Amino acid sequence: MKKIIFTGGGSAGHVTPNLALIPKLKERGWHVHYIGSKTGIEKEIIERAGIPYSGIASGKLRRYFDWKNFKDPFRVVKGVMEASWIIRKQKPDVIFSKGGFVSVPVVIGGWLNKVPVYLHESDITPGLANRIAIKFASKIFVTFEEAKRHLPADKTIFAGAPIREELLQGSKEKGLRFLGFTFRKPVITVMGGSLGAVRINEAVRELLPKLLPNYQVVHLCGKGNLDPALEGTSGYRQFEYVSEELPDLLAATDFVISRAGSNAIFEFLTMHKPMVLIPLSRAQSRGDQILNAQAFEKKGYCHVLQEEGLTPAALAAAIQEVAENKQRYLQNMKQYSGEDTLKQILSYLEKA
Template identity: 30%
Template sequence: MTQVVLAGGGTAGHTSPLIATAQRLQEVQPDIDVTAVGTAKGLESRVIPAAGLPLVLIPPVPLPRSLSPRLLTVPFRLGKAVVEARRVLRRAGADVVVGFGGYVALPVYLAAATLRIPVVVHEQNAVPGLANKVAARFARAVVTSFPHTPLPNARALGLPVRRGISELDRDAARPAARAALGLDGHRPTLLVSGGSQGARRLNVATRDALPRLLAAGVQVLHVLGPRNLTADTVPVSDAETGARYLPVAYVDRMEDAYAAADFMVGRAGAGTVAETAVVGLPALFVPLPHGNGEQARNAEPSVSAGASLLVVDEELTADRLLAEVLPLMSDHETLAAMSAAGRGLVPGDAAGALAHVVLGAAEVQ
């Protein structure tokens, strides 16, 4: 029986492709044994067990974004996490490690290297993170979501997504999805989501634009992020049009949100860019202005293909959101063209392709 350990966590950008790959591995080889490794601080502590996958926790090793005394503690904390990761790999009898980046991935990569266990790296962003840059130097295989990601010997296979998304027929699923979410089945629907943590800029712009969106008859499903859903954030309806605003902390089945929506406003994380393209959901991307610029790079192929629009973070006001979104909500021809442009943009079965890479690495160790 093949033993696979998958490492990745922190945000949905890491956990979603991990879950999709683990599930596809189980489909390809039903007797396979998979173990996920994460930290208690990340989203993985909830979503991975919810997906029915075993999760083992090790200490997180976040790297300070600036020079500070905490930087001096990194070697000690990293060494401790590597020791814990070695115990996990030995206990699991790992034949191969597949990592998706994030704080948890680096100690698992290093532990695998010391135990001579083959490593497969998947980088979801167009600009790679530190953990995957390190691991790519000794990995058996390096796989990316986007072409031209600067990692040695990388192959672009796309971003693994769950079958619920890769096989989604939005038109067929829309009535049931809107009913499940408590939305009107026939109104133009805007989805706003800043990812698993939410996004303040998107939330503020949406809040300020909300009266005019509802007055135009557009209903809004707003995924704020768990920390941003307060007692004051409640559903409201426009007295004249009846259009409804539905705020939620998080959506476990994003395929329902994608099916319900006619258009989306969101960040440009790799998962959002890939999933909206796969399902053919037109979008306005507002890349996160921090980090190493990976979100703007993630969105470039989609924007160039005409599947999405882009507004830089500092320019997203209520007026700009309304100017970009409202004309499209009733322009069915343009929305259909954007949808078609997205569907042909990214591979739909990256999870299957990556699963075969992982199994191949396990066989030749």
């Protein structure tokens, strides 16, 4: 039996592409194991999916000063030792890493055990974890073709974004019924990422009185970000996080307001959902979401609103622009096809 170890975590975006590949590999008879952190979001997601999971120590890789920076390298070293032991025990044929700080010890552990390591980079420029992991990788799959110029040419393969098939099998009727919404008004889904987005949450909630006469709003606001005062508001539903119902919820969605994490926006693109993208600012990130959003805007998939200019009035204008030009956005999106992504990655994994 062929064996594979997956890794990736820290946010849902470092986990969900793995969930697109895992069922396909199981269908082909592969044994799958997952290594992540002991307490991260990946543990909850992967264990809920019934996939064998091992937790290791991990230290966050920061670009800013923090006293934890002096302690976390030791946690990374401990994580490498723990990952190496798991890899020796599991004896995988290949390791597939989606990135995030927890993946670094696993990638290094794979390299120490002479196991081929394949990375997947979602953004146009690689994150810090993948920049470290590149040295130990056999192949690097990229989502954006523009990413190839930032990575070693002899290792890099343009593949696209692995999309979970179940997302494409949702039912609009079930989604509206779950939400308690009607067919009479379009549905806007607001997603700030698995960890939420405070400024987006605030702008959307302030804008609700003007939105709800014309739209119904689903608000995925992140853990701990529910507003009890808005419970029971007609045409508005808020959730910290949605899992099993997400395909139906997205099937019922007409427009999306979102951050610009690569995996999420490629899912919206595949499902033909016109978007208002509000990327993380450079003050909060390395600017990867800004580049993602710019690439999508250039291809006519979305309207971009920079966080520095995010006000309820600016958000209302962005929603109106997307609504008025919905057919143009849909036509552009229909030119995109990601059908070969899973086949291409699976082919390389089989060869490994």
